[in-house]
Amino acid sequence: MYIFNEFLGSRASLNLIGFPTNDSDYRLIASYTETIERKLVARYRNYAFGHPRITFEAEGGFFKDATARFFGLSNKSRESDQTNYTNQEGIMRIMIGYRFTDHFEVQLTERFRDVDIQRGGVDSLPFITDNFSLVPGIGGATIVGHRLGALYDSRDDRETPTRGTLMTAFAELNQNIGKNFGTTFQRYHVEYTGLYPSQLSERFIFVAHAQIQTAFGDEIPFFEQSSLGGESTLRGFGIDRFIGYHSALFNIEERIQVTKKQIAGTMTEFEIAPFVDVGTVFDTFGSDTFDKWQLNPGIGFRAIAAPNIAARVDVGFGTEGVGVFAGLDFPF
Numbered sequence: 001m002y003i004f005n006e007f008l009g010s011r012a013s014l015n016l017i018g019f020p021t022n023d024s025d026y027r028l029i030a031s032y033t034e035t036i037e038r039k040l041v042a043r044y045r046n047y048a049f050g051h052p053r054i055t056f057e058a059e060g061g062f063f064k065d066a067t068a069r070f071f072g073l074s075n076k077s078r079e080s081d082q083t084n085y086t087n088q089e090g091i092m093r094i095m096i097g098y099r100f101t102d103h104f105e106v107q108l109t110e111r112f113r114d115v116d117i118q119r120g121g122v123d124s125l126p127f128i129t130d131n132f133s134l135v136p137g138i139g140g141a142t143i144v145g146h147r148l149g150a151l152y153d154s155r156d157d158r159e160t161p162t163r164g165t166l167m168t169a170f171a172e173l174n175q176n177i178g179k180n181f182g183t184t185f186q187r188y189h190v191e192y193t194g195l196y197p198s199q200l201s202e203r204f205i206f207v208a209h210a211q212i213q214t215a216f217g218d219e220i221p222f223f224e225q226s227s228l229g230g231e232s233t234l235r236g237f238g239i240d241r242f243i244g245y246h247s248a249l250f251n252i253e254e255r256i257q258v259t260k261k262q263i264a265g266t267m268t269e270f271e272i273a274p275f276v277d278v279g280t281v282f283d284t285f286g287s288d289t290f291d292k293w294q295l296n297p298g299i300g301f302r303a304i305a306a307p308n309i310a311a312r313v314d315v316g317f318g319t320e321g322v323g324v325f326a327g328l329d330f331p332f
Helices: none
Strands: 002-005 009-021 024-033 038-046 054-070 083-099 104-118 141-153 164-176 184-197 204-217 226-228 242-244 246-263 266-282 294-305 309-318 321-327
Touching: 054 104, 104 164, 204 226, 226 246, 226 266, 242 246, 242 266, 246 294, 266 309
Parallel strands: none
Antiparallel strands: 002 009, 009 024, 024 038, 038 054, 054 083, 083 104, 104 141, 141 164, 164 184, 184 204, 204 246, 226 242, 246 266, 266 294, 294 309, 309 321
């Protein structure tokens, strides 16, 4: 794929997805941009890794995002304080899980994340250190995380579900082994997704999603705190628009099948999905914890080639403009 960016110039990219078996898949994303940006990220998942009840997932890679934005911390950060930087990251993550029943699984995850903050590619915006030199993590960090999680999944399909419930929760201990060596912090996360097909017509599916995340510790890098904004949270804002120690998010959407067509031998469904996203970030649990919510109505356009592919374009409307996001999966 070829894309031209007004700030960074020409970009060539490759997105390769494969399904070696019914229980495994892989994805490779590679891109090279004329100015600054590079990306090479690979992921492999296997839901029957040597045993029908063992799940394995591995991900690793390197990328540089030269259009990253930072507005400050808290739900009161202002659009006028927008800054730019290049987010350079090396990542590695390994997860192994065991399904005790058909629906319940316990997971152990180890992750590594090395972040370096560099000058960005948007010259019209201030560099992040010009306005936020004292923000934790401004000099980068190297994080090692240890996570214990559990999930309950009664959905009828992992990639293109039409009914059922997915509930996840995890606790994570993180260590900074780079700058500020020895500092630790904790993260806790609970999430719910429910899909409810209409009793009147299978063309209508109501989807509800809720997520709460908290982080505790001193000097938590801003890029490790809870954040909202982007393709799966507040779709009326850019990625990581709001950042704070804790976050609360609620989404609802109605997935409406418009038509079905046979394309290249595959039955493809086309949907529209009006949605509403509501969320906030906060740093303390007090009287003003939930005093500034963001509300983003919008509409999604989906093309689904079950059971593996769900291409989408979501358009969300926020107080700072319009957000447009595309992907090859559902937002939740």
